[in-house]
Amino acid sequence: MRKNVLIFFALLASICFLQINAKKFSTNYKSNVQDTIIVKHKNSIEKSYEVGFYSKSYSYYWIVGKDTLDFAISAHEYERDKSMSINIFHKNPINLKTAIKNTENCLTLIKQDFNIEKLNYLYFTNTFIYYPDIVTKLSNEYNAKYGKKRIEYKDLNKFLLSSIFNTKMNEFLKLQNKKVIGYGIEKFNLIDKQSMKYQLPNMDLKDYPEYSISGMGISVKLDKK
Structure with missing residues (x-):
C-alpha cells in the first residue's frame, strides 16, 4: 500500500511539473522530427517539498511553428537511488502508437541528461x-x-x-x-x-x-x- 501511495504522489508531482511549465519553457535545446521541434526544458527543483525526492527533472515539449502540441514528456531522476522515470502527458486522446513513437523520438534528448539503464517506471497520466x-x-x-x-x-x-x-x-x-x-x-x-x-x-x-x-x-x- 505504501508503495502504491508513493507511486501515486510521484504521478501527481509529474503532472504538476508538466502543467506548470507548459507555458514557461526555454529553448535551450531543439530537435527536429519531421517538421516538429522537440524543446527541452530543465525544471526547477523546489527543495521545500522535494528534498530527497528528485535530483533532476526535465520536460520535453512538441512544437510546430509557434504552436505547442498537446503532448509532453517529463523525465525525473530520484535522489535516493539515481533511478529514473518517464512520464507521458496529453489532454486529448491520441493513438497509443503515436504516443510510443513520440516517446521513442524523445529518447535521444533524454539520454543526454539521464542514464536510461536506470529507467524503472513509465507513467501515463491518462x-x-x-x-x-x-x-x-x-x-x-x-x-x-x-x-x-x-x-x-x-x-x-x-x-x-x-x-x-x-x-x-x-x-x-x-x-x-x-x-x-x-x-x-x-x-x-x-x-x-x-x-x-x-x-x-x-x-x-x-x-x-x-x-x-x-x-x-x-x-x-x-x-x-
Whole structure:
C-alpha cells in the first residue's frame, strides 16, 4: 500500500511539473522530427517539498511553428537511488502508437541528461480510453476473462501483463533492453460509455467499447530484459 501511495504522489508531482511549465519553457535545446521541434526544458527543483525526492527533472515539449502540441514528456531522476522515470502527458486522446513513437523520438534528448539503464517506471497520466487504437481490443480481452466484474488489483496486474497494451509496451522497451514486470492503476474501476462522454466530450465514441478499464493514470514498472 505504501508503495502504491508513493507511486501515486510521484504521478501527481509529474503532472504538476508538466502543467506548470507548459507555458514557461526555454529553448535551450531543439530537435527536429519531421517538421516538429522537440524543446527541452530543465525544471526547477523546489527543495521545500522535494528534498530527497528528485535530483533532476526535465520536460520535453512538441512544437510546430509557434504552436505547442498537446503532448509532453517529463523525465525525473530520484535522489535516493539515481533511478529514473518517464512520464507521458496529453489532454486529448491520441493513438497509443503515436504516443510510443513520440516517446521513442524523445529518447535521444533524454539520454543526454539521464542514464536510461536506470529507467524503472513509465507513467501515463491518462488511462486507456485516451488511446482509441487499443481501447476496444483491451476491453474485449477483459470481457472475455472477467465480464463486467471489477477484479482485485493483483488480478488486474496479471491481466495487463498478458494484454495488448503490454505487447505494445514490450515492443517499444526491448530496444532499450527493458521489459514490463508490473502495472498499477490508482483508483481502478470500470466506466461505461456514458461516463466516457463526460471525460471525452469532443470525441466520437461510436467505435468505443461499452465499458473500459479506468482510473488515475497507468504506472508501468520496468526491469532489465
